[in-house]
Amino acid sequence: MHTRISRDDKLFIAVSVTLVFIVVAATLYPFLYVFSSSISDPLAVLQNKVWLWPVGFSLAAYQKLLLYPQIGIGYMNTLFYTTVGTAVNIVLSAMMGYSLSRKTLVFRNFFIILVTFTLMFSGGLIPTFLIVKNLGLLDTRWALILPTAISAWNLLLLKTFFENIPKELEEAAIIDGCTDMQVLYRIMVPLSMPALATITLFYAVGHWNSYFNALIYLNDPQRFPIQIFLRNIVIGSQTSGAVDTTGTSVDNSIMTESLKYTMIMIVSTPIIIVYPFIQRHFVSGIMVGSVKG
Structure with a gap:
């Protein structure tokens, strides 16, 4: 029937189909334009013929660009900041998120209010710079990792997810002799993979695209992430220093526009490749972590 x-x-x-088509076209066109250019x-x-x-x-x-030596250095630095930084983010967020999800934590409400407060207000650039400087992190790799070790939004997302896990599982593990750390890494973490995959994506993309902190805290070009070189090429400050190794007669003034688009493609491609592998956890991680059942 x-x-x-x-x-x-x-x-x-x-x-609906027309609106979806328009949204998809508007989303794909900039990427296709950059790739074609x-x-x-x-x-x-x-x-402007493209x-x-x-x-x-x-x-x-x-x-x-690929024969420009700074590109390789920037890529390796960005991989370091992304992998190490994301690992630090996940470990600290999981530990603090689990702690805040336990109602037996002393001063729990105070800490939750303190974390929520940072979503609306921050110390500002100058106080943060002075803290990084006084801690001896200035012009070190850790200056791009430790100041952003925990995101308040991701922390609250993970906390809410932990609260949705049945308490009976935790109680059974404690009866079997597990400590709090063992409960976290043997029970909570395996059951929280959708939420962890989601915030891992958030943290990784944030580290990969970050360049402002590097401008503020780093002076040594050997520690610059790839985004700094992308910024320099986009504003045209580095194109004159690149050596033409292609054997063509095209001068740097003509190559400038092509270098911008090419650099964007080189920087964006790794995240675009990684995203589909995490995307299947994305929706479930957001929905379960944001609504308490």
Whole structure:
């Protein structure tokens, strides 16, 4: 038996499909435009001839950037900041989130109010800089990791997720002789993989895209993340220092636009590749962690 679809339902479906198509097109077009510009002829990019598809296929910008030694250094630094920083974020957020989820914690409400307060107010740039300086972290790799070790939003998300786990599991583990740390890493963490995967994505993307803290706290170019070089290329401050190793006669003034788009592609591609592997946990982690049942 076939269900007859009313005219109003057909209209609703048509409008919904049209809106989804517009949103998808608006989302994909900037990425497609950047990709097409990165593999187009530099002169065509400079003359704004690229709208959707590549014009005059060329990998000259990729060749120039990949042979630029600072790109490799920046990539390795960014990988370090992302992996180590995310690991620190997850460990500390899990420990503090589990602690705040226990109603037996002394001064629990005070700590929750304190964490929530930081969502609306912060100490500001100068006090934070002075703290980093007085701790001896200035111009060190840890200056990009420790000041952002815990995100208040991600912490509250994980805390709420822990609160939704049945208390009977924790009580059974304690009866079996588990300590609080053993309960956390043997019971809570395995059951919280959707939430942990979600905040791992948040933390990793934050570290990967971060550049402002590096501008403030780092002076040694050997510690700069790749985003600093992307920023310098986008504003045109580094293009004149890059050596043309492609063997072409295209000068730096023509290559500037292509280098910008190519650098964006080089920086964005790793996160785009990683995201699908975590995306399946994303919705469940957000929904379960944000609504207490």
